[in-house]
């Protein structure tokens with residue numbers, strides 16, 4: 001018996017390709033959710049499959065007690081494509097783990113304990129990550145942490161007052177995902193950078209959901225021109241293969257035993273990570289994310305009927321003034337569309353960065369039709 005598994009859609013996909021999944025009956029479903037923003041370059045991309053298959057046949061795993069050249073290759077390519085060539089990479093297995101390690105690095109670096117996080121933040125479900133998460137449903141009593149202060153998102157005055165010489169780290173999502181597709185303003189991120197510099201606090205940008213090309217830039221905070229001290233990532237990094245990472249500015253010094261992992265950076269995970277970057281680069285998927293994001297946004301604007309439309313690139317939230325459960329779980333699903341939600345009233349779209357116009361049109365046509373029924 002499984003604990004705590006609640007499938008939303010009553011289907012069992014047996015095959016997937018590009019932006020589509022098929023069940024055993026051969027019925028096709030369009031994936032506009034990417035399994036929580038994970039499918040970045042498309043399901044079963046031939047180059048990805050080939051790279052992983054070849055690697056699996058050679059060596060799939062050994063721990064970090066040996067040299068793993070794929071780690072260097074991944075770090076090199078990630079540094080180039082993301083615009084952080086001088087940052088070091090720590091490899092782990094998930095977004096929560098990346099955030100845990102970033103918080104730990106910050107505290108090792110300045111010796112402080114106080115952390116500033118933001119209301120409605122989501123940084124993961126492990127003890128440290130959930131302590132900086134503002135979501136009552138998943139925070140257990142043991143996770144309440146007197147060292148964490150939650151400030152309002154995008155509130156410059158509150159940030160100036162709340163970040164002090166005692167602050168170890170400020171952790172923020174460039175775009176809040178689970179919290180409702182709230183985009184940090186450029187001025188807010190610039191204020192955080194400046195205030196962290198003034199106080200000696202470490203600025204951690206959580207790019208787990210909004211990073212890896214989804215917004216049309218490698219990381220969403222790059223629109224604001226700021227340079228974080230630590231950047232965390234996972235989800236799209238492996239296109240379904242579990243891998244996470246922290247990009248670490250050159251000012252951090254590693255010491256023996258400081259960070260570690262058994263599975264992180266293994267041969268297969270790195271091969272998946274390298275294939276994703278190669279495909280993103282060669283198929284111009286960040287450009288596609290910008291173009292298709294604009295196309296979807298314009299289409300949704302034309303349909304109208306929403307309270308607010310937010311997001312960037314292919315991270316889109318459509319907020320309605322009614323609960324979207326029926327719209328998403330039944331009406332859109334009847335068109336064989338997978339979509340996400342964020343809270344009760346928001347439809348969340350996180351498709352593959354390789355999505356095309358035909359797929360976007362399938363969604364727009366279904367939305368236009370079903371919105372009349374739902375509202």
Ligand SMILES: Cc1ncc(COP(=O)(O)O)c(C=O)c1O
Pocket residue numbers: 036093094095096097099122123124125173177178206207208209210234235
């Ligand atoms: C912004 C953000 N940070 C961290 C996480 C946690 O990632 P993982 O589920 O891989 O631990 C998530 C997951 O949804 C996320 O959206």
